[in-house]
Amino acid sequence: MDYIGELRKVIGHGLVMTVGCGVLIENEKGQLLLQRRSDTGEWCVPGGALEPVETFIEAAEREIAEEVGIKVRDLRLYGLYSGPVREIHYPNGDVVYSLSVIFITDSFEGRISDADSEVLEHRFFDRVDIPEDLFEPDARPILDWKNKKSGIIVQ
Numbered sequence: 001m002d003y004i005g006e007l008r009k010v011i012g013h014g015l016v017m018t019v020g021c022g023v024l025i026e027n028e029k030g031q032l033l034l035q036r037r038s039d040t041g042e043w044c045v046p047g048g049a050l051e052p053v054e055t056f057i058e059a060a061e062r063e064i065a066e067e068v069g070i071k072v073r074d075l076r077l078y079g080l081y082s083g084p085v086r087e088i089h090y091p092n093g094d095v096v097y098s099l100s101v102i103f104i105t106d107s108f109e110g111r112i113s114d115a116d117s118e119v120l121e122h123r124f125f126d127r128v129d130i131p132e133d134l135f136e137p138d139a140r141p142i143l144d145w146k147n148k149k150s151g152i153i154v155q
Contacts, residue, residue: 002051003049003051003052004016004018004049004096008094013092013093013094013095014095015087015095015096015097016094016095016096016097017096017097017098017099018049018050018096018097018098018099019049019050019056019059019098019099019100019101020047020048020049020050020098020099020100020101021047021048021049021050021056021057021059021060021063021100021101021102021103022044022045022046022047022048022060022063022100022101022102022103022138022141023045023046023047023060023064023072023075023102023103023104023105024045024078024102024103024104024105024141024142024145025046025064025068025070025072025104025105025106025108026104026105026106027106027124028106029124029126030126030127031124031125031126032124032125032127032130032142032145032146033046033068033112033122033123033124034046034122034123034124034125034130034131034142035067035068035119035121035122036119036120036121036122036123037118037119037120037135038117038118038119038120039090039091039092039118040091040135041120041133042133042134042135042136043131043133043134043135043138043142044134044135044137044138044142045102045138045141045142046063046064046067046068046122047059047060047063047064047067047102048063048066048067049063049098050101056101056103057075057103060072060075060101060103061075064108066116067116067118067119068112068113068116068119068122069110069111069112069113069115069116070108070109070110070111070112070113071108071109071110072103072105072107072108073105073107073108073109074105074106074107075103075104075105076103076104076105077101077102077103077152078102078103078104078141078144078145078152078153079100079102079140079141079144079152079153079154079155080099080100080101080102080152080153080154080155081099081100081102081140081141081153081155082099082100082155083155085136085137085139085140086098086099086100086137088137098137100137100138100141102141104145127145127146127148130142130143130146140155141153
């Protein structure tokens with residue numbers, strides 16, 4: 001199902017409220033997987049929009065499988081993010097206010113792929129090497145991880 005796509009057919013580019021589900025994925029070296037977006041070229045948390053009747057975890061698992069090509073397990077809630085920075089103006093003119101549910105895991109299987117059209121590349125980063133060109137709406141969870149903030153963060 002493509003709920004947002006169907007909604008866009010009716011309302012065009014206007015503001016839509018969504019829920020995004022993303023996953024901070026750590027490898028065995030303690031590095032974080034980031035995704036370079038094809039629309040802006042910036043780095044972000046892999047994930048995407050919740051579809052109707054999905055749970056947050058189902059959405060996160062589905063989006064990671066679609067965009068990254070791997071299966072994630074043992075997802076733990078990392079943070080809930082809201083606020084003005086979550087109003088996103090996409091290059092195609094679409095506007096969303098996206099509440100963000102971010103999970104974290106170090107348990108995944110499969111081979112990471114860059115084949116999805118929304119992705120330029122995936123790369124693991126050490127905390128000290130997190131790039132500066134972050135997709136602003138996703139910067140807070142990435143920087144929270146970089147600065148070793150732990151527990152459930154609600155913003």
